[in-house]
Amino acid sequence: MSDAELATPFRQRAGGAMKDAFLQEALTIATTKFIGLRREAFAGFPEGEALRDQARAIKEATLQQLDHHLETLIGNVERLGGHVHYAATQAEARSIIVDIARRSGARMAVKSKSMATEEIHLNEALEAAGVTPVETDLGEYIIQLAHERPSHIIAPAIHKTKGQVAELFTRALGRPAEPDPEALTRIARGELREKFLQADLGITGANFAVADTGTVVLVTNEGNGRMVTSLPRVHVAVMGVEKVVPSFSDLMVFLAILAKSATGQKLSVYTSMVQGPRRAGELEGPEEFHLVLLDGGRIAQIDGPLREALSCLRCGACLNVCPVYRQIGGHAYGYTYPGPIGILLTAMLEGTPAVRDLAHASSLCGACADACPVRIDIPRMLIELRREIDDQKIAPWTERIAFKLLARMLQSPRLYRISAKAGRLLQRPFTRDGGIRRLPLVFGEWTRTRDLPPVAARTFQERWASDRDLRA
Amino acid sequence: MTTRVEFLERIRERVRRAPQRFQASPTRRPAHPAAEVETIRRELAERWPETLEAFRREFAAVAGVLHHVASVDMVPAVVSRIAQEHRARELVSWHPGALGVDLGSALATRGLDVHQMPGTERIGAAEAERLRALVARAALGLTGVDLAIAETGTLVLVSGPGRPRSTSLLPPCHIAVFDRTALVESLRQVGVFLEAWHGDGRPPAGGASINFITGPSRTADIELTLTRGVHGPKEVHAIFVEQPIGG
């Protein structure tokens, strides 16, 4: 079998990503910058560690009474005049939102950046229903024009050069655009301003929802979140059930660490707190406010092995430090959420078989757990996923046999010693000058780029058993 | 379609089955937030110069421009200067009732085209359209400030009649006027204010939106190059008035 036939689709995508010179440069620059910004932000913030512990505790406490807090949230949203909807699946969520759009008579919907709406593949459904979705976050706007999906949780177009963006704008808008970020931003501002002012429907996600007061919180930098939640007549917020926090006092803990973890900013430019539709006498604000609560696989993890992953704030810090993400970027993962947390979320939302290969897209280095503002132990859950993959026999049978043999060997000193001797024999044709440069089968995966030390002529235990002076 | 009952029941089942990882509780909330707000205000009243200094530093760090005037009648001169720098005349402003002072004629005298947002009157659809177009055209937006957070250089604005969201959002230049009574030190203190506004106290206004504004709109989405004024304002000015505005 050739290497290409052995390689999985994920490996092929990863390989392709590593051959993309611009992507490689963009990834190195972006992740290095984000890491530095985050480090600086927390270096000047000694309360940070205690706040991270507190954030962890709030998330855990909330999960322990999630039904109660959601009930409180629902009651308050309705008291403020909003409507709450319940989506068990992605399909249901799409259907609910399309229905709201139809009833509102909207022809166009302006969208603020929302990974939840990416997750449920909302845009295609809106288009099919005759509602044009317009992404207004600059990064999302760019990838929408390019018909691509985001490659990073908070910087969706990080893989695009300014030249590529200029080309996109030129083609989409029919007038020449300079490959200069200032000029391109100005163009986007002008184009999207029109849309904000005309749209009947605004769709957002939600970073948090404060149960105690029915407040939906959006954290943005560009201002599109404010536009989308103030100008159109109808506002729909799509939110995973795990985003609820009990009170404003809890919210402030998360606000203190979220932007620092994501971009190193003390706060993002806009933290918008939405409390239902407009009140009497307000000039702006939606007349209708809808909150769509999304399950999509989250609820099953409340008592599942991926429970901790429900604490995720979607800050992207784990992506930036992940040695795998830094080499392959977001698209190679093949699902909505990339990076370390992305593997867990994909398992949660698409099922364990979906991460048969992704669960091993990690050297278990632990940098992600270190960086996570809510201290999610991602490596432990990756190992848990690998265990499920083995238990459910999803792993290839060749691998399972290999590990069974290994397990046997490691439980029997006799088999272990025999294997060492066998190794010494088998390696002889491949050993040159005290090193091994080429091996067949799966071991060839190592030797393609690295030398391998040979099995020692005498193992340490053999020397200890026979060398008197070593024992003395 | 899933009903609320079904949805919540599904969650309840899982919550019941889940083993408790560790003892955890949410953040301790102030028992009497309104009283605690008063305490915070009293303490801050004594050290407002330090708080202002901290705010100035953080505001500058997020590219905000802070101005300092002795009294509110010196505000129009600052606004006029900013307008001249922008070679602009059209300004929209919160209603005087929301600002705490009427600067309309003083600004008009300086050559500005001032449109004050309506107060509590009912606005018809046509009038709302006209106002929206006006705000979208205006170069400058003048607002007050409900809280100015020193820790992060943030302006907190509550929406409501007379203080629409668009004034601080649509015009490319946002000018916010405040005095020492708006200054707070930390996000933690802001949490107490928010608890009070929704608990045993009252919010500064009755709108459905509270906005934390930390400098001008920005993005780094293209090659991580920072640009400002993406959708929101490109410039944010804050004018600190030493003599409290209400008198």
Next chain:
Amino acid sequence: MTGRRASLMVTCLGDLFFPEVGVSIVRLLRRLDVAVDVPAGQTCCGLPLFNSGYHADAAAVARRTVELFQHSEHVVVPSGSCAWMIKHEYPGLLSGTPLARAAGELASRTHEFSQFIVRVLGVTEFTAAVPGRLTYHDSCHLLRGLHESQSPRTILGRLKGAELVPLPGADECCGFGGSFAVRLPEVSSQILAKKLANVESTGAGCLVACDAGCLMQMGGGLKRAKSRVRALHLAELLDGSR
């Protein structure tokens, strides 16, 4: 004699591929007046099985290990990953079994090599077996699992005849990750390439680490590139009698 005794857990990679590291550790400990023994019939701590999700098998291997070392006063391990496995995962793997208590006790008596030298024996002064400029790579399990970044640097900083230069990105993974190195070899190799570029940039003649997996990965890359940089385990660097 200090009366101190330590058992050497040589680890599977150490035993099979880097026996000289085990020899150096034995000699070093003896010179520091520690009586060393090596329980016979060692195989592996079980980490490769554990990391790939074969937990029942990992538990079986853990049981063997706990029994093998149950009489040891201290257990010294040349690899941070193996020490981590015993200290952090053995108690969980064997909880609810008859060996649960023994596993907990073994965890508290097990030390990674540099931690044993500095924190248990309190020794920090050595002479470099290989003089010149050297640089140090933090193995992930030692750094983030055992929270240890100081002990090796304390020794290396005071090493007579050697100059320690900081490695850019010292705390970044080398790309080994066990089976990861052959499951995603392209990614593993690219991570390694970046690590080695950092190593070469220090001008060091010697790269030091405290984990056999890292040394296999980085040493393998350096050899393939015919680099003049040698990858050594800390113990080899301290063992002047070679």
